[in-house]
Amino acid sequence: MSSSAPASPALVDLLAALAYGELSGFDHLADDARLAPTLAGRAAMSAMAAVEFGHFQRLSARLRELGVVAEDVMEPFVAALETYHDLTAPVTWLESVVKAYVGHGMAADFYREVAKLADPATRELIESVLVDAGRAEFAVSEVHAAVAAQPSAADRLALYARRLVGEAISQTQHVLADRDALTYLLVSGAGDLQGIAGLIDRITSRHEQRMKLLGLSQ
Amino acid sequence: MSSSAPASPALVDLLAALAYGELSGFDHLADDARLAPTLAGRAAMSAMAAVEFGHFQRLSARLRELGVVAEDVMEPFVAALETYHDLTAPVTWLESVVKAYVGHGMAADFYREVAKLADPATRELIESVLVDAGRAEFAVSEVHAAVAAQPSAADRLALYARRLVGEAISQTQHVLADRDALTYLLVSGAGDLQGIAGLIDRITSRHEQRMKLLGLSQ
Numbered sequence: 001m002s003s004s005a006p007a008s009p010a011l012v013d014l015l016a017a018l019a020y021g022e023l024s025g026f027d028h029l030a031d032d033a034r035l036a037p038t039l040a041g042r043a044a045m046s047a048m049a050a051v052e053f054g055h056f057q058r059l060s061a062r063l064r065e066l067g068v069v070a071e072d073v074m075e076p077f078v079a080a081l082e083t084y085h086d087l088t089a090p091v092t093w094l095e096s097v098v099k100a101y102v103g104h105g106m107a108a109d110f111y112r113e114v115a116k117l118a119d120p121a122t123r124e125l126i127e128s129v130l131v132d133a134g135r136a137e138f139a140v141s142e143v144h145a146a147v148a149a150q151p152s153a154a155d156r157l158a159l160y161a162r163r164l165v166g167e168a169i170s171q172t173q174h175v176l177a178d179r180d181a182l183t184y185l186l187v188s189g190a191g192d193l194q195g196i197a198g199l200i201d202r203i204t205s206r207h208e209q210r211m212k213l214l215g216l217s218q
Numbered sequence: 219m220s221s222s223a224p225a226s227p228a229l230v231d232l233l234a235a236l237a238y239g240e241l242s243g244f245d246h247l248a249d250d251a252r253l254a255p256t257l258a259g260r261a262a263m264s265a266m267a268a269v270e271f272g273h274f275q276r277l278s279a280r281l282r283e284l285g286v287v288a289e290d291v292m293e294p295f296v297a298a299l300e301t302y303h304d305l306t307a308p309v310t311w312l313e314s315v316v317k318a319y320v321g322h323g324m325a326a327d328f329y330r331e332v333a334k335l336a337d338p339a340t341r342e343l344i345e346s347v348l349v350d351a352g353r354a355e356f357a358v359s360e361v362h363a364a365v366a367a368q369p370s371a372a373d374r375l376a377l378y379a380r381r382l383v384g385e386a387i388s389q390t391q392h393v394l395a396d397r398d399a400l401t402y403l404l405v406s407g408a409g410d411l412q413g414i415a416g417l418i419d420r421i422t423s424r425h426e427q428r429m430k431l432l433g434l435s436q
Contacts, residue, residue: 030248
């Protein structure tokens with residue numbers, strides 16, 4: 001089952017962090033779907049959860065090909081991701097919609113940046129599991145309708161989105177502080193501090209595009 | 219989108235009840251997966267949830283072909299199914315495993331009996347969404363290991379399984395009391411009271427086989 005060459009620790013970390021991200025994404029989306037005011041909304045968010053689980057299975061399969069068990073190598077990422085989810089638990093349906101789009105989008109942008117530094121096959125797999133799957137249209141239509149009905153909702157959602165960004169950054173830093181190989185891949189791949197700054201700029205700018213699309217940019 | 223002949227109310231009820239069964243099954247399995255003591259167990263139960271969501275999507279698609287919206291026609295079945303899930307909410311991982319196998323198996327047997335009375339295409343769709351998908355092996359291995367380690371666990375699990383049966387019967391009766399067309403399909407299809415008794419016997423005997431397989435029959 002294992003490949004001939006041992007997988008690099010950075011590659012295993014990257015796939016394992018992403019795999020646990022998908023498993024916990026599944027879990028929390030399935031949970032948040034219960035906040036939906038309609039069965040249609042609940043089915044739409046449950047569908048996103050099921051898609052994430054499919055991604056988890058593909059990442060697990062790749063890890064198995066590399067000779068490791070997903071459940072073992074995901075362990076180091078459980079605490080950071082669960083802390084992120086705990087500290088950003090949506091309390092309204094709209095918050096869950098914003099999280100599914102903005103939080104997921106931000107994480108996807110980060111993983112895409114790291115994937116650029118991996119081998120072509122890994123990059124292709126990672127890009128394929130980061131598809132948006134209609135989240136943008138869904139989030140935009142739900143948020144626009146809600147804000148049209150109650151303009152004051154926009155401020156609260158913008159504030160919530162800021163919390164998503166803050167907690168995502170904080171937990172990413174925790175993970176990188178612990179995972180030397182992954183950090184080395186990221187830092188050496190980016191080249192220098194200017195490279196890192198460029199990466200952060202790109203992620204920030206895509207985040208701002210999403211907020212603008214939602215009508216929540218300030 | 220709609221078919222040429224209008225769908226019979228009994229057929230819509232059957233597909234709608236099953237569709238909501240799959241959507242709520244997804245939801246509760248995803249929830250119960252959090253009781254797993256290991257990431258591997260959590261992934262296994264989450265996989266069952268994702269499979270149920272796929273079945274929900276296929277049943278929704280069939281309802282759409284029949285010219286109705288799943289979210290609308292599922293409404294009459296929400297209360298009974300949520301009551302079943304509330305009254306049988308597992309509090310331990312083993313209970314959640316028993317529910318996923320015994321509760322799902324019993325529901326599947328009931329739907330299979332009703333499906334015999336539907337047209338061939340519907341019967342085929344229903345039989346394909348009722349696949350066991352490895353639940354038996356998973357439940358047997360988890361329960362055998364637990365009971366070997368702690369024999370007293372068997373009594374508590376057997377008691378819990380009895381609650382599953384009781385609540386399933388009770389909620390099925392509530393649904394049938396409300397849905398005349400579905401009840402008529404079932405009663406006229408079974409032929410007479412003897413036919414109904416035969417149906418109940420078959421479901422009961424399959425339930426007992428599952429309990430025996432788990433080592434929980436008394």
